[in-house]
Amino acid sequence: MSVQQTITARAIRRLIIEESKRANVGHIGSALSIADIIAFLFRSELNFSDPEDPSRDRFILSKGHAALALYAALHLKGLLTRDELATYCADGTLLGVHPEHRLSGIEFSTGSLGHGLSFGAGVALASRLSGLKNRAFVLVSDAECNEGSLWETVMFAGHHKLSNLVAVVDDNGQQALGPTKSIVDLRPLGEKWATFGWRVFDTDGHDAGRLKDTFRRLRDWDDKPSVVIASTVSGKGVSFMEGKVEWHYMPLSDHQYGLAMKELEEAPEE
Amino acid sequence: MRRAFVKTLLELAEHDRRIVLMTADLGFMVLEQFAEKYPSRFFNVGVAEANMVGLATGLAACGYVPYVYSIATFASLRPYEQIRNGPVLHGLPVRIVGTGGGFEYGAAGFTHHALEDLGVARLQPGLTVLAPADHAQAVSALRTAHSLPGPVYFRIGKRDDYVIPGLEGRFRLGGVETVRTGKDLLLLSIGSITTEAVAASQALSREGFEAALAVVSSLRPAPLGDLANLLKQFPLVVTVEEHFVDGGLGSMVAEIIAERTIPCRLVRCGIRSIPEACGGESYLREAAGLSSRRIMESAVKALGEFSL
Numbered sequence: 369m370s371v372q373q374t375i376t377a378r379a380i381r382r383l384i385i386e387e388s389k390r391a392n393v394g395h396i397g398s399a400l401s402i403a404d405i406i407a408f409l410f411r412s413e414l415n416f417s418d419p420e421d422p423s424r425d426r427f428i429l430s431k432g433h434a435a436l437a438l439y440a441a442l443h444l445k446g447l448l449t450r451d452e453l454a455t456y457c458a459d460g461t462l463l464g465v466h467p468e469h470r471l472s473g474i475e476f477s478t479g480s481l482g483h484g485l486s487f488g489a490g491v492a493l494a495s496r497l498s499g500l501k502n503r504a505f506v507l508v509s510d511a512e513c514n515e516g517s518l519w520e521t522v523m524f525a526g527h528h529k530l531s532n533l534v535a536v537v538d539d540n541g542q543q544a545l546g547p548t549k550s551i552v553d554l555r556p557l558g559e560k561w562a563t564f565g566w567r568v569f570d571t572d573g574h575d576a577g578r579l580k581d582t583f584r585r586l587r588d589w590d591d592k593p594s595v596v597i598a599s600t601v602s603g604k605g606v607s608f609m610e611g612k613v614e615w616h617y618m619p620l621s622d623h624q625y626g627l628a629m630k631e632l633e634e635a636p637e638e
Numbered sequence: 639m640r641r642a643f644v645k646t647l648l649e650l651a652e653h654d655r656r657i658v659l660m661t662a663d664l665g666f667m668v669l670e671q672f673a674e675k676y677p678s679r680f681f682n683v684g685v686a687e688a689n690m691v692g693l694a695t696g697l698a699a700c701g702y703v704p705y706v707y708s709i710a711t712f713a714s715l716r717p718y719e720q721i722r723n724g725p726v727l728h729g730l731p732v733r734i735v736g737t738g739g740g741f742e743y744g745a746a747g748f749t750h751h752a753l754e755d756l757g758v759a760r761l762q763p764g765l766t767v768l769a770p771a772d773h774a775q776a777v778s779a780l781r782t783a784h785s786l787p788g789p790v791y792f793r794i795g796k797r798d799d800y801v802i803p804g805l806e807g808r809f810r811l812g813g814v815e816t817v818r819t820g821k822d823l824l825l826l827s828i829g830s831i832t833t834e835a836v837a838a839s840q841a842l843s844r845e846g847f848e849a850a851l852a853v854v855s856s857l858r859p860a861p862l863g864d865l866a867n868l869l870k871q872f873p874l875v876v877t878v879e880e881h882f883v884d885g886g887l888g889s890m891v892a893e894i895i896a897e898r899t900i901p902c903r904l905v906r907c908g909i910r911s912i913p914e915a916c917g918g919e920s921y922l923r924e925a926a927g928l929s930s931r932r933i934m935e936s937a938v939k940a941l942g943e944f945s946l
Contacts, residue, residue: 422700469728476699477727483720486689490696497658497678498700517720520689527684 372446375411377404377576381605382632383440383453389625391457393465397603397615399437401540401573402507405598408579409505409536410441419447419473425502426475426491430484431509431538432466439463442473482515484508485535489525492533492593503532511543514552519564525593526565533593534586535566538573540602544616561595573598606631639776639794639830640668640737646780647705651676654784658697658704662687664737665707691717694732695724703731703784709743710736710752710793714759725789726762732789738796739769739829740880740909741922751922752793753909756828757885759791760857766811767858769793771832772800774807775815775855782809795830802832805853812859814868820848823937824872824902826865828854828887831880834923837930838878842937849876849937854887865894869902876905876937880928883908905940907933 373379380403388396410416415425429438439456442448448471455461462471466479476487488506495502512518525533539557541548548554558568567589571582579598586594602616603609606628620628648671651657659672660681673680683690687708694704706713713736714721725732736755743750759767766786770776776794783790804817814826818839827835832853839849852868854861869875869891877888888906895902909926923929927936 476695477723480719480723482688483692483723486692486720487696487699487724489689490693490698491700492696493681493693494697494700494702497697497702504696517688517692520684520686521692524683524686524689524693 370443370446370449373444375407375441375444377407377605378632378635378637379444380407380437380440382629383443384436385606385620385625385628385632387436387453387456389620390454392619393457394615394617394619395433395436395465396618396620397542397609397612398431398434398509400604400606400609401600401602402434402437402538403605404574404576405507405536405538405579406437406441408576408583410445412580413583414505415502423500423502426488426504428476428478428484428488428504428506429467430478430506431481431512432478435465435467438467438474447473481509481512482517485518485521489521489530489533492525492530493528495532496530503534505534505536507536507538510537510539510541510548510554510557513537513554513557522561522564522566529565529591530593531590535593535595537595537597538600539597540600542602542611542613542616546613558597565592567592567594569594569596571596571598573600574604605635639770639773639798640796641798642773642776643735643780643794644668644672646777648672648675650781650784651679654703656701656703658702659707660690660694660704661707662690662712664709669707687712687716688720691720691724691732691734695720695728695730698725698730698732699728703733705733705735707735707737709750710739710755711750714752714755714791718758721765721789722762726765729764729788731787733783734789734791736791736793739793740831741919741926742796742830744919744922745916747916748912753882754885755791755793756857756881756887757889760885760890764788765858766790768856769829770809770855771827771829771853772802772805773798774801775805775809775853778807778809779855782811793829797830800833802836802853809855811856812861813856814852814854814861814864816850816852816868818849818851820850822847823849823874823876823941824868825849825851825876825878825937826854826887826891827851827878828857829880831878831923831928834928834930834933835878838933838937841930841934845934845938847938847941857887857890860890862894865891866898866900869895869900872902874903874905874940876907876933876940878907878928878933880923881908883910903940905936907936
């Protein structure tokens with residue numbers, strides 16, 4: 369069994385770079401984009417230590433293509449060994465590009481966008497019916513808000529005031545083929561959620577202090593579902609990837625890997 | 639069968655607090671009883687089938703047994719991917735209840751006709767696919783399937799007023815129920831259209847042919863053993879389904895005949911194209927070759943060809 373370590377965004381980023389290089393797989397920019405959010409949630413916010421506990425908080429990575437960040441957090445949390453993490457994308461592994469529920473710690477298999485929020489709302493509804501106090505956290509991408517099915521859930525959760533449901537939008541302004549604002553402009557995104565009955569919190573998705581403050585303020589309310597619109601940068605933490613659409617798909621060359629690891633080693637401790 | 643569904647669900651819900659009923663805003667004069675008796679376990683999610691299946695999947699992952707209800711085409715096709723990646727992939731006990739398969743919504747038009755629901759459902763591994771033939775069988779099927787750990791798709795008839803003589807509520811998962819014996823040919827039918835198959839067997843009798851009739855209501859698990867045993871006894875089988883002719887019962891029978899090398903000729907009665915005009919259920923069945931008269935004619939034609 370793995371030993372729990374301090375869950376930092378820097379450690380998650382290093383694991384993302386190491387494993388994406390070893391597996392020669394892309395989606396690096398998307399994973400780096402959520403590293404701070406994932407680190408904060410798994411370190412400080414989620415009541416999640418036993419993946420079998422019915423009263424645990426549920427974390428659903430609806431933007432499944434960033435699964436490597438989640439695997440890294442599960443490893444640091446002590447739920448996945450380093451050797452298991454090193455099977456990322458290998459034949460016969462449970463650690464694919466997108467999360468598979470067969471892996472302990474993964475609540476729901478995602479990869480097809482626009483599905484995770486409805487599952488999370490179902491979990492929140494089940495908790496309400498059962499009188500449990502746990503919460504469902506669903507991390508969606510901004511481009512995922514293109515999906516009509518997501519808004520079906522947004523409307524439902526707003527109507528039923530599912531206050532134990534928390535959505536986090538990784539608002540990095542990028543999608544597979546370009547900037548979100550030039551493909552389907554989502555702005556004003558927070559207003560859209562608010563109109564459908566959600567309490568909206570804007571934050572900096574890379575600032576641990578602001579994330580902490582946002583999720584603390586969120587706990588003060590129990591009348592509506594909450595959405596955290598986290599402003600982020602795709603590829604955050606590796607300068608040549610930041611804001612570059614090609615890092616949605618590109619794997620790393622040896623040279624790029626060296627540069628990325630050097631930057632992460634030199635990055636300040638959180 | 640819609641009332642059979644609600645009546646049975648009410649009975650089950652009395653002893654099973656895990657049951658939740660969800661509808662995508664359909665079920666007028668059908669679901670009210672449940673909603674009144676168990677208001678906290680009833681959700682009209684609005685006209686949003688994809689969300690309904692997603693919610694049900696989340697509920698099922700937390701120990702509930704959600705039944706989601708809509709017209710068969712909306713229940714099966716709109717949220718198909720949510721069914722596939724949700725209860726099917728995760729092996730969760732979501733029950734998808736599609737009402738009024740085939741042409742049962744008649745003049746409502748093609749958008750309301752579920753003509754491929756059974757076929758697409760049959761493709762999904764681990765998804766139990768059931769289409770009972772009458773009210774009493776629907777009750778048995780619902781009771782039997784309730785305890786299954788995985789997902790179930792039910793196609794249930796819209797009407798409650800027909801009875802298949804000899805069926806008497808018999809239902810077995812992966813079984814076939816014979817309701818009429820005969821030596822000349824075998825009629826195999828699924829779902830509400832079985833009433834036409836019954837009438838066709840009677841018409842065939844008047845023409846001098848004795849048709850056996852068996853009801854297939856468990857498409858998944860496929861009744862491989864029962865069907866293989868039956869098919870071996872007849873030179874001709876005529877499948878009857880209110881469904882596109884590809885992918886459903888006829889296709890399954892073809893697979894069994896081919897894979898087991900059974901010397902039985904197959905004629906498939908089913909829908910082969912989009913209806914050219916609107917009309918009621920009887921009109922549409924007649925046009926598609928699914929009225930009792932046209933089923934009988936197909937059988938007689940095949941028997942004639944067979945004897946040449």
